[in-house]
Amino acid sequence: MIxxxxxxxxxxxxxxxxxxxxxxxxxxxxxIVDTINSDMFECVQVLDxxxxxxSTHLIGAYANAINAFNEHTNISKKLNVEFIxxxxxxxxxxxxxxxxxxxxxxxxxxxxxxxxxNKKELKILIDKSKKFIKTEKEQINAAKLYGIDNASKDIKxxxxxxxxxxxxxxxxxx
Numbered sequence: 001m002i003x004x005x006x007x008x009x010x011x012x013x014x015x016x017x018x019x020x021x022x023x024x025x026x027x028x029x030x031x032i033v034d035t036i037n038s039d040m041f042e043c044v045q046v047l048d049x050x051x052x053x054x055s056t057h058l059i060g061a062y063a064n065a066i067n068a069f070n071e072h073t074n075i076s077k078k079l080n081v082e083f084i085x086x087x088x089x090x091x092x093x094x095x096x097x098x099x100x101x102x103x104x105x106x107x108x109x110x111x112x113x114x115x116x117x118n119k120k121e122l123k124i125l126i127d128k129s130k131k132f133i134k135t136e137k138e139q140i141n142a143a144k145l146y147g148i149d150n151a152s153k154d155i156k157x158x159x160x161x162x163x164x165x166x167x168x169x170x171x172x173x174x
Contacts, residue, residue, distance in 0.1 A: 017042075018062065019112045020055050020132040029105040043079045044112040046102040047087065053142040053162055054134055058111050060163040061087035064170075073170070083111070089146050089169035099145070 029046065043062065052058060065082035068074040076082045081093060088096035102108045109132055148165055
């Protein structure tokens with residue numbers, strides 16, 4: 001696991017190991033999750049694309065989850081659960097899953113961190129995948145789910161606000 005994330009070089013290492021894809025499949029979501037949760041990845045989640053703001057949202061949640069484990073402030077015992085808590089900006093797993101958990105195998109976001117990534121094995125499960133990109137309007141709509149409705153037009157400021165909200169989610173929950 002990566003040490004505490006303290007500078008831009010740590011973030012660069014982190015990003016190189018992250019896979020974020022928009023996917024669809026004819027398989028049952030439980031089959032996908034069970035297979036993907038094997039030893040291929042260190043941290044894996046399938047998420048509702050409507051509840052994901054952008055890639056920065058997920059990378060920030062993952063970075064916070066890593067730091068929580070390294071600082072022994074984690075709520076859960078598993079990194080992928082800690083990640084979803086931060087991604088959903090919740091302190092309870094049921095509320096987190098309700099907020100950001102996958103709703104359908106027809107449209108979901110796959111977030112995974114490489115361990116022993118096997119593209120061929122993954123392709124068998126997922127019928128279609130593409131890089132996860134959202135329009136500005138889609139990002140703003142997703143941000144509203146988290147109470148972020150006064151976001152700046154500048155994307156850098158917007159992303160800073162999203163990351164602040166993730167970090168502050170541990171202190172209080174609405």
